[in-house]
Amino acid sequence: MKALRQLFILVIMLLGFLPSMAFGQANLSPVSSEERELILQEMQSFAEILLYYSRLSLDKPADLRACAYEMLRMKPNEKSCRDKHSAWYSKEEAQMLETEMEGKFGGVGLEVSEQDGKVVVILPIDGAPAYRAGLKSGDVITKVDGYPVVNIMDAVKRMRGNPGTETKITVDRRGKEVTVNVVREVITAHAVSAKTINSSFGAIGYIKVKTFSEVLPDELRKEMSAIRAKGIMKVVLDFRNNPGGILWNALEILYDFARSGDILMVMRERDRSTVFDTAHVKKELNLNRESGMFRDMRVVILVNKGSASASEIFAGAMKDWGFPVVGANTFGKGVGQTMIPLSNGSRLRLTTFEFLVGNSKTKINDIGVIPTHEVVDPKPSSSEALREDKQLEKAVEILSK
Numbered sequence: 281m282k283a284l285r286q287l288f289i290l291v292i293m294l295l296g297f298l299p300s301m302a303f304g305q306a307n308l309s310p311v312s313s314e315e316r317e318l319i320l321q322e323m324q325s326f327a328e329i330l331l332y333y334s335r336l337s338l339d340k341p342a343d344l345r346a347c348a349y350e351m352l353r354m355k356p357n358e359k360s361c362r363d364k365h366s367a368w369y370s371k372e373e374a375q376m377l378e379t380e381m382e383g384k385f386g387g388v389g390l391e392v393s394e395q396d397g398k399v400v401v402i403l404p405i406d407g408a409p410a411y412r413a414g415l416k417s418g419d420v421i422t423k424v425d426g427y428p429v430v431n432i433m434d435a436v437k438r439m440r441g442n443p444g445t446e447t448k449i450t451v452d453r454r455g456k457e458v459t460v461n462v463v464r465e466v467i468t469a470h471a472v473s474a475k476t477i478n479s480s481f482g483a484i485g486y487i488k489v490k491t492f493s494e495v496l497p498d499e500l501r502k503e504m505s506a507i508r509a510k511g512i513m514k515v516v517l518d519f520r521n522n523p524g525g526i527l528w529n530a531l532e533i534l535y536d537f538a539r540s541g542d543i544l545m546v547m548r549e550r551d552r553s554t555v556f557d558t559a560h561v562k563k564e565l566n567l568n569r570e571s572g573m574f575r576d577m578r579v580v581i582l583v584n585k586g587s588a589s590a591s592e593i594f595a596g597a598m599k600d601w602g603f604p605v606v607g608a609n610t611f612g613k614g615v616g617q618t619m620i621p622l623s624n625g626s627r628l629r630l631t632t633f634e635f636l637v638g639n640s641k642t643k644i645n646d647i648g649v650i651p652t653h654e655v656v657d658p659k660p661s662s663s664e665a666l667r668e669d670k671q672l673e674k675a676v677e678i679l680s681k
Contacts, residue, residue, distance in 0.1 A: 325624045326351070329368070332620055338550055338631050339363070363631050365615055371625035373433060385469070387440040388447065388462045390415065391490075394432040401451070408467060413460040415451065422457070423450035440464070471496035474503040476512065481680035485515040486672075492525025492590045497532040504536075504574050514679040516672065518582040520607060524589025527616055531561050534597050537579070538571045544597050546636040547616075580675040581605045583649060584657050588613040593637055596649045600638025604678050605651045607671045614645025653678070 311319065330348055333341055341347045389408020392399055401419040404411035421429050424438035425448050439447055443466050450459040471493050477484045485507035489500065507515055524530075534544045538558050545556045554560075558571040581603060583595045588611035599605045614635055620628045634645055655671045 321624050325622045325626060328622050329628055332628055332630055336550075336618070336620075336630060336632050337363075337366075338548075338615060338633055340550060363615070365613065365617060365629075366631045367629045369627045369629065372437065374619075374621075374625070374627040385440060385467055386443045386464050387467045388413075388415075388449070388464055389467045390439065392421065392432060392435065399429050399432050399435045405467065405469070409462045409465050410449075413449075413462045414458075415449065415460060415462075416453065419451035419453050419458070421449060421451050423459075424448070426450075469493065470499060472499045472503055474507070476507075476510070477516070477676060479676050479680055482514075483510070483512050484676055484679050485510075485512045486518065487515060488518045489522055489591075491522065492529045494526065494529070496525075496529045500533050501536065501573075504577070508574075508577065513576070514578045516580050516582060516675045516679070518672075519587045519591040519595060520582050520584040520671070521586035522588075522591040523586065523611075524591050524613070527590060527593070528565065530590035530593045531556060532565055532567070534594055535561050535565075535567065535571050536573045537575055537598060537603070538601070539575060540571055542571070542601065543639045543641065544637070545593055546641050548634045548636065549632060578679055579603050580678050582671055582675055583607040583610050583651060584671070585609065585611055587611060587649070589616070592644050592649050593635055596637035596642055596644055599649060599652060600640050600642060604653060604675075605649060606653045606655055606675045606678070607651050608654065608657050609650055610644075610648040612644065612646050612648035614643060614647070 329351070330344065333347060334344055388410040389405035390410045391402040391405065393402050394400070399421040401410075401415055401417055401421065403417055404415050421435050423429060424435060427438065429435045429438075439449065441447065441464050443464050446461055446463050448459060448461050450457060452458075469491070471491050472487050472489050474485065474487045477486050485504075487500065487503050487507075489496070504515065531544055535558060538544060540558055543555060543557045544561060547554045547556065556564075561567070562571070579598070581595050581598050583591065583605060584607045587595060587607075592610050592613065595605050595610065615631050616633045616635055617629045618632045620630055622628060634643075636643055653674055655674050657671070
């Protein structure tokens, strides 16, 4: 606290002297009013970040002054303060993240990821502008509107825009440069996609859970109900390569598989722990239905190294309740972050809690969810045909017994 008080004293001093000070250099002219306002605004945000680290972070910094120095030097590897999951987002980046979680935005309809420093197309959304323009899975985005792509955030920012406007996307397709013109539309990013697998032992439902956006609980409940309405009582829920998202959405979908009184998660904060059992979740989410609406269905969960955070809450709790989990060990991100707005419009994503899952209160952080049936990740095919998927085959085998 002493270091924090000193920081605020410094801010107050600068508020009084900044108009005429020369930062210790006699040959520097006084700053303009615009520069003064910008400097003070950013200093205030810096002080806010330190304050939140001091008061709210899961692990209290041992040395707040060292924490400040680390930020000033931009050397997070010193580990005096910032954990690997906390981050700062500019005002523009924060707005993009919020739009992503809402599930609707003006764009071209591409699912992308950053792989080895490259922005790679995972999947064009079926029927979206990018799909109609001919962009394909595996394309590497190199330019948007002629500007070289710096990183995934830069690419996404440039591809989004007002519906009806045009953007030019250049990709590397197996060594060949391809450029397409795409007209942006309002994109509805669905959280799930579903199909029926016809096995020799009968029909099995399959639902791919792509993201924990705001639309997930309603969409998953709709697809599960539709599968059951067809008389199908066996379902594969695929959380592979799902990096997580909104915590409450994970708890709401878990609620529909839980027995009354089951513990979904324990949230461990710095000074307290909160048990999220079915009664607590029902109250906090103001749900008007009882838990376990899909408890009568046989379910297998698919996970891999790309399954993280909220995906691990779901898979870990389901495993604890006796549901089979198939695939590879998950990422091991057993901590959660709070998005905190700062005075300059930016956001601090700060690690504020650790979660323990299921009735057994199992630790996930740096361990992951260990599948009940370990199957190595399927390798992508060299062609565009469906790849051989041993993990899915194992899930179908389990449900066929």
